[in-house]
Amino acid sequence: MQSTGNNNSGSVLVTGTSTGIGCAAVSTLANEGFHVFAGVRKPEDGEKVAVLAPPGRITPLIIDVTDPVSVSTAAAAVRTTLTTKNSFLAGIISNAGVGMIAPAPYLNEDILQYQTQTNLLGPMRLVRELLPIMQETLPGRNRRGRIYFVGTGAGIPSLVFPFLNIYMACKWGTEAFCQSLRLELQLLGEPIDVGMINPGFINTAMRGTTKNAVQGKVAIDARFGQTYGKLIQKFGEFGDRQRGTSPEVVAGKILEVMVAEKPRYRYRVGRDSFTTHLQALLPLGVQEWWIRQIYR
Numbered sequence: 226m227q228s229t230g231n232n233n234s235g236s237v238l239v240t241g242t243s244t245g246i247g248c249a250a251v252s253t254l255a256n257e258g259f260h261v262f263a264g265v266r267k268p269e270d271g272e273k274v275a276v277l278a279p280p281g282r283i284t285p286l287i288i289d290v291t292d293p294v295s296v297s298t299a300a301a302a303v304r305t306t307l308t309t310k311n312s313f314l315a316g317i318i319s320n321a322g323v324g325m326i327a328p329a330p331y332l333n334e335d336i337l338q339y340q341t342q343t344n345l346l347g348p349m350r351l352v353r354e355l356l357p358i359m360q361e362t363l364p365g366r367n368r369r370g371r372i373y374f375v376g377t378g379a380g381i382p383s384l385v386f387p388f389l390n391i392y393m394a395c396k397w398g399t400e401a402f403c404q405s406l407r408l409e410l411q412l413l414g415e416p417i418d419v420g421m422i423n424p425g426f427i428n429t430a431m432r433g434t435t436k437n438a439v440q441g442k443v444a445i446d447a448r449f450g451q452t453y454g455k456l457i458q459k460f461g462e463f464g465d466r467q468r469g470t471s472p473e474v475v476a477g478k479i480l481e482v483m484v485a486e487k488p489r490y491r492y493r494v495g496r497d498s499f500t501t502h503l504q505a506l507l508p509l510g511v512q513e514w515w516i517r518q519i520y521r
């Protein structure tokens with residue numbers, strides 16, 4: 226991997242930068258010479274990320290990916306800033322996401338909206354609004370743009386754990402969107418690389434502990450506790466046993482995406498991401514047997 230470290234690197238937009246992977250990515254990219262549009266939902270988070278690199282390298286931007294107006298307003302601000310700086314949009318990193326553990330019968334409409342709006346429709350909305358700006362501003366065919374999505378686990382295929390139903394469905398849906406977009410751009414001959422970053426367990430606020438279970442969005446009733454309490458607790462304990470990888474390692478992969486001459490389609494991060502991929506190549510019955518042991 227070659228560091229760019231110069232002012233001709235262009236701009237990269239990252240969503241969900243208040244904490245975790247997104248915050249680490251902003252710091253890494255900006256300190257390696259990229260100008261970064263750092264998507265946050267609260268102005269105070271913008272102030273916090275703006276100081277992660279020398280002045281002028283980071284432009285905080287309010288982006289709530291569930292809100293079409295928020296995304297289009299942010300896109301307009303990106304266009305204006307790039308025009309003023311006579312710069313270009315070199316990268317879009319769709320990172321914002323929310324985790325959730327909930328049994329299927331408890332997936333109420335609030336949860337369905339919350340998960341799909343953030344983890345599935347959000348990334349599509351982002352591309353719809355930002356891709357035209359990348360296409361308009363890329364300076365000639367020797368500069369390639371990058372659009373990468375932060376997925377989960379090994380990507381497809383990987384083990385699918387019970388209670389991660391809607392989260393996994395959204396992340397795998399994003400993978401389908403990613404592959405479709407990649408081919409759309411190839412058919413048009415666009416100089417834009419598209420792919421996935423697949424982290425295993427990363428040591429951020431999202432870690433799959435029981436505190437993320439249902440996130441107060443499920444009206445917990447007696448049946449919930451009786452039927453699912455122990456199973457969800459076991460899953461939480463399994464998550465807690467994983468050593469996890471630091472968000473800075475994921476940020477390093479995002480930098481690699483931006484500076485590699487030919488970025489790969491998929492970047493798995495963390496040993497568990499590779500393990501789950503290998504396990505998912507086993508017959509389904511073997512995978513299911515292994516997963517059931519976690520819940521005993």
Ligand SMILES: NC(=O)c1ccc[n+]([C@@H]2O[C@H](COP(=O)([O-])OP(=O)(O)OC[C@H]3O[C@@H](n4cnc5c(N)ncnc54)[C@H](OP(=O)(O)O)[C@@H]3O)[C@@H](O)[C@H]2O)c1
Pocket residue numbers: 240241242243244245246247265266267288289290291320321322323324343375376377378423424425426427428429430431432433472
């Ligand atoms: N941590 C892991 O083990 C792990 C594993 C695999 C994949 N991932 C993926 O990695 C990505 C980053 O997660 P993380 O681990 O860094 O967790 P995190 O620290 O909880 O960060 C999530 C970020 O997403 C933002 N966000 C949430 N809803 C949003 C919305 N509607 N619009 C815009 N931003 C929103 C949050 O902002 P607020 O502060 O405003 O809520 C926060 O900045 C996610 O896509 C996640 O699915 C994480």
